[in-house]
Amino acid sequence: MASKKIGEVILDVQNISLSFGGVKALTDISFNVREHEIRAIIGPNGAGKSSMLNCINGVYQPQQGSITFRGQTFKHMNSRQVAEMGVARTFQNLALFKGMSVLDNIMTGRNLQMKTNVFQQAWRFGAAEREETAQREKVERIIDFLEIQAYRKTPVGRLPYGLQKRVDLGRALAMEPQVLLLDEPMAGMNVEEKQDMCRFILDVNDEFGTTIVLIEHDMGVVMDISDRVVVLDYGKKIGDGAPDEVRANEDVIRAYLGTSH
Numbered sequence: 001m002a003s004k005k006i007g008e009v010i011l012d013v014q015n016i017s018l019s020f021g022g023v024k025a026l027t028d029i030s031f032n033v034r035e036h037e038i039r040a041i042i043g044p045n046g047a048g049k050s051s052m053l054n055c056i057n058g059v060y061q062p063q064q065g066s067i068t069f070r071g072q073t074f075k076h077m078n079s080r081q082v083a084e085m086g087v088a089r090t091f092q093n094l095a096l097f098k099g100m101s102v103l104d105n106i107m108t109g110r111n112l113q114m115k116t117n118v119f120q121q122a123w124r125f126g127a128a129e130r131e132e133t134a135q136r137e138k139v140e141r142i143i144d145f146l147e148i149q150a151y152r153k154t155p156v157g158r159l160p161y162g163l164q165k166r167v168d169l170g171r172a173l174a175m176e177p178q179v180l181l182l183d184e185p186m187a188g189m190n191v192e193e194k195q196d197m198c199r200f201i202l203d204v205n206d207e208f209g210t211t212i213v214l215i216e217h218d219m220g221v222v223m224d225i226s227d228r229v230v231v232l233d234y235g236k237k238i239g240d241g242a243p244d245e246v247r248a249n250e251d252v253i254r255a256y257l258g259t260s261h
Helices: 049-056 079-085 102-113 118-123 127-145 161-173 191-207 219-225 243-248 250-257
Strands: 009-020 023-034 038-042 064-069 072-074 087-090 179-183 211-215 228-233 236-241
Touching: 009 049, 009 211, 023 038, 023 049, 023 064, 023 211, 023 228, 023 236, 038 049, 038 191, 038 219, 049 179, 049 211, 079 087, 087 161, 102 127, 102 161, 127 161, 127 191, 161 179, 161 191, 191 211, 191 219, 219 243, 228 243, 228 250, 236 243, 236 250, 243 250
Parallel strands: 038 211, 038 228, 087 179, 179 211
Antiparallel strands: 009 023, 009 064, 064 072, 228 236
16 A cells, blocks of 8 residues: 555545535535545544535535636536546445346446447447447456456346445446545445455556545445545544544544544
């Protein structure tokens, strides 16, 4: 971990506040993400972690603050703009097409890369056929990378939960993101599945050079794989720094870790 090169700030979140009616979900949150790092967002349930990811990828529009991505500052962005700029997202509750195969699910992540129109794609002639072949080759590489070759043609709904999570990661990777937002990628997994997912996250970060922003409840995982950690509690930032700094932070211990840690 120590040998990898962390770059300049790629994503800068400044003074984000988000309310739903009279309920404050986020209050004046600022933090940044550096190129090629694994940046964790942690905190108790209801701390605002998923709301923060939803602001970054354009699902929610914060009432205050701005987000700067690669030097461009935005008050408001929609999800498609964010995806086109190179930010992909996995979801806490799997949003896969359960009746479709693993291959076809991951292919949906290539839509932004498709240059031919829907009519050409439907008839699969000429340029559309060549393009689909090229896109399928890239998807096959992701399937190999995630070690799910044996399930290529299997409907996703028939796969065990841990493998469905892997397909979800594959679909996000198919977008070739510069920044990958992972919302509790290990929720509901057993120990072995978590170890596999940790390995894939580290490999994505290392081999693809992808910057990763990660929400995760398993503190052992967070401390093992993260370069820096930001801590939220009741929608406010209470800690930010290297894993060891955060682990020793009294506010974090009180709010989240418990005194036994």
